[in-house]
Amino acid sequence: MDRKLQSNLILAATVVLFILTWWYAAAVKNQTQLFAGPIQTAQAFAQVFTNPTISSQVVTALQVTLVSVFYGFALAIVVGIPIGFLMGRYVVADLLLDPWVNAWYSIPAVAFVPLMMNWTGLTSTSTVLIAFLISVFSIIISVYGGVKNTSSSLVETARAYNASEGQVMTKVIFPASLPNIMVGLRLGLIRAIEGVIIAEMFFAALGLGGMIDFSADHLDSALSDALIVVLAIVSIALSLALKLLSNKAIAWKESESIHRL
Amino acid sequence: MVLLIPKSLEEGEGLPEAEAETATGIENPSGISFQKKLIAFIVSFSVFLLLWQLVANESGNSLIVAGPLPVFQSLVNLLQNHIPLIARGAETADSAILETLEVIVLGFALSVVVGIPIGIAAGLYRSVEGVVEPWVSVVYSIPIVALVPVIYYGIGASFTADVLIAFLFSVFTIIINTQNGVRYMSNSLAEVGRTYGATSWQFITKIVVPASTPDMVTGMRIAVGRAILGAVLAEALIGETGLGGLMMIFQATFSTSYMMAAVVLIAIMGILVLQVPKILEHRLFKWKETERLARM
Numbered sequence: 001m002d003r004k005l006q007s008n009l010i011l012a013a014t015v016v017l018f019i020l021t022w023w024y025a026a027a028v029k030n031q032t033q034l035f036a037g038p039i040q041t042a043q044a045f046a047q048v049f050t051n052p053t054i055s056s057q058v059v060t061a062l063q064v065t066l067v068s069v070f071y072g073f074a075l076a077i078v079v080g081i082p083i084g085f086l087m088g089r090y091v092v093a094d095l096l097l098d099p100w101v102n103a104w105y106s107i108p109a110v111a112f113v114p115l116m117m118n119w120t121g122l123t124s125t126s127t128v129l130i131a132f133l134i135s136v137f138s139i140i141i142s143v144y145g146g147v148k149n150t151s152s153s154l155v156e157t158a159r160a161y162n163a164s165e166g167q168v169m170t171k172v173i174f175p176a177s178l179p180n181i182m183v184g185l186r187l188g189l190i191r192a193i194e195g196v197i198i199a200e201m202f203f204a205a206l207g208l209g210g211m212i213d214f215s216a217d218h219l220d221s222a223l224s225d226a227l228i229v230v231l232a233i234v235s236i237a238l239s240l241a242l243k244l245l246s247n248k249a250i251a252w253k254e255s256e257s258i259h260r261l
Numbered sequence: 262m263v264l265l266i267p268k269s270l271e272e273g274e275g276l277p278e279a280e281a282e283t284a285t286g287i288e289n290p291s292g293i294s295f296q297k298k299l300i301a302f303i304v305s306f307s308v309f310l311l312l313w314q315l316v317a318n319e320s321g322n323s324l325i326v327a328g329p330l331p332v333f334q335s336l337v338n339l340l341q342n343h344i345p346l347i348a349r350g351a352e353t354a355d356s357a358i359l360e361t362l363e364v365i366v367l368g369f370a371l372s373v374v375v376g377i378p379i380g381i382a383a384g385l386y387r388s389v390e391g392v393v394e395p396w397v398s399v400v401y402s403i404p405i406v407a408l409v410p411v412i413y414y415g416i417g418a419s420f421t422a423d424v425l426i427a428f429l430f431s432v433f434t435i436i437i438n439t440q441n442g443v444r445y446m447s448n449s450l451a452e453v454g455r456t457y458g459a460t461s462w463q464f465i466t467k468i469v470v471p472a473s474t475p476d477m478v479t480g481m482r483i484a485v486g487r488a489i490l491g492a493v494l495a496e497a498l499i500g501e502t503g504l505g506g507l508m509m510i511f512q513a514t515f516s517t518s519y520m521m522a523a524v525v526l527i528a529i530m531g532i533l534v535l536q537v538p539k540i541l542e543h544r545l546f547k548w549k550e551t552e553r554l555a556r557m
Contacts, residue, residue, distance in 0.1 A: 003387065003388060004391070006388060007387065007388045007390075007391030007392060008391065010388065010391070010392045011391060011392045011395060014392055014396070025415070029415065034414040034415070035411070035414055035415045095297060095298060095301035096301050096304070096305050097305070099298075099301075099302050099305070100305060100309075102532075102535075103528070103532050105486075106486060106528075106531040106532045106534075106535040107527070107528040107531045107532070108486070108489045108490040108492075108493045108494070108527060108531050109490060110490060110493050110494040110497055110505065111493065111508065111524045111527045111528060111531075112524075113497070114508055114509060114511075114512035114520050114524065115520075115521070115524060117512060118324075118325050118326070118512065118517060118520070119325060119326065190401070190402060193404055194404040194405075194406065197404040197406050197407055198404070198406045198494065201406055201407075201409065201410075201498060202497075202498065209404075209406070209407065212407055212410060213410055216410035216411070216413070216414055217410075221410075221411070221414055224410055224411070225411065228403070228407045228408065228411070231403065231404070231407050232399065232402070232403040232407075235402045235403055235404065236399060236402045236403070239402045
């Protein structure tokens with residue numbers, strides 16, 4: 001049998017197995033309000049599109065979530081890329097900032113939630129700030145790694161041809177570290193979405209995360225599961241869009257990989 | 262199905278050639294002396310404390326922002342198991358710390374045991390990759406936190422639920438990094454093994470595993486961080502147990518200086534736990550050499 005076909009068949013089998021396990025677990029639990037099975041979830045998912053009340057709620061929630069993700073991620077890019085460049089290029093910046101970046105990166109993001117609840121309240125400002133705090137360090141670390149590890153032969157060649165510092169930055173280091181920047185952005189986006197959803201789950205009143213939490217707490221687990229599916233589709237679409245963009249940006253990089261069985 | 266996640270997960274390991282460098286960690290870049298590092302840290306730490314104090318003065322309300330001194334006092338109290346009267350029902354700090362650590366260790370251990378074999382198989386065999394990759398890339402793109410209510414109402418607020426969430430947060434990172442390490446290991450190593458007629462088992466244990474150990478360790482390092490996040494988040498969101506729960510109880514009872522002390526405790530725990538694998542990495546992979554850009 002063709003290997004591709006075989007692998008797709010196994011994949012399909014795992015999907016079926018997953019749905020059957022879910023269905024069985026729900027049947028054993030036998031409390032649809034608490035733990036809905038696949039059929040109830042599918043029905044609730046259809047409701048998201050057909051029932052005008054629910055779908056308008058979902059659209060509003062989704063808007064709130066996406067706007068927060070956008071602002072949090074944009075802020076993280078605007079702050080993270082320059083800091084990563086400074087740290088990668090200048091020893092002083094590295095010395096002063098590196099311990100902080102590493103320390104803040106190591107802090108579990110959920111620790112920011114109660115702080116923001118106190119400082120900016122249960123608002124979109126808080127969700128944006130939490131998303132920013134979660135995603136900015138991934139971006140800084142990736143950019144920093146790329147800039148710092150730019151091959152010195154590239155930079156020295158440019159220097160030998162009398163390139164200015166600005167030219168070295170924009171014409172040599174930036175393109176050389178672009179793959180790392182893109183990895184940082186893709187990670188940062190996933191983190192920003194996660195941050196927004198974490199914040200919204202805690203606030204339980206805002207956006208898609210809030211709606212998931214609210215419907216689960218109000219014993220409508222089918223709707224809650226359906227909303228998780230909506231969230232999954234949206235996050236996957238966003239990651240995929242950024243992946244395509246980054247593939248375009250770094251299409252010229254090639255890699256050798258092991259010949260596999 | 263395309264892989265949605267970044268090829269490698271940290272510190273610019275987007276390229277195979279960069280991987281070897283960053284997986285070793287960066288020790289003493291450009292020969293900066295320890296003294297200079299220490300001075301820089303003292304300077305930046307003082308600036309941080311000063312800013313914190315200024316923000317606290319500016320807000321003028323210790324229920325919103327407590328300054329560094331009250332927070333330090335509360336931290337000392339917490340560590341001596343004093344809990345503010347208003348949060349009387351809460352756990353003492355040592356049992357909370359112990360419980361959180363247990364969740365982290367169990368969740369992480371589970372994800373190593375499950376993740377590494379899956380990662381190796383997916384890196385070596387295309388047919389396994391075809392099955393694993395779609396699942397991993399879908400689940401990795403979804404904020405795992407969204408599954409917390411499902412787990413909470415499915416199996417109830419329990420220690421098991423916390424461990425399960427810590428596991429879900431960390432396992433995919435391990436799978437992805439292991440898979441990448443195996444997949445992008447040097448072709449010449451693999452060919453030498455084949456030429457000398459290594460059996461599959463020898464091939465995996467003697468060539469694949471050592472060659473991809475740096476990536477596995479990197480994956481585990483990131484995964485520890487994820488496990489901490491999952492553990493604290495689960496505790497804060499569902500059972501209000503452990504350090505995460507303590508933090509939320511203090512938040513809800515306006516014990517702001519205690520809440521911030523709990524945050525500091527969680528932060529310190531995160532930083533310490535993440536340093537352990539980093540130090541191990543330095544020790545284990547000193548033999549990897551790199552050329553580095555001279556900076557100004």
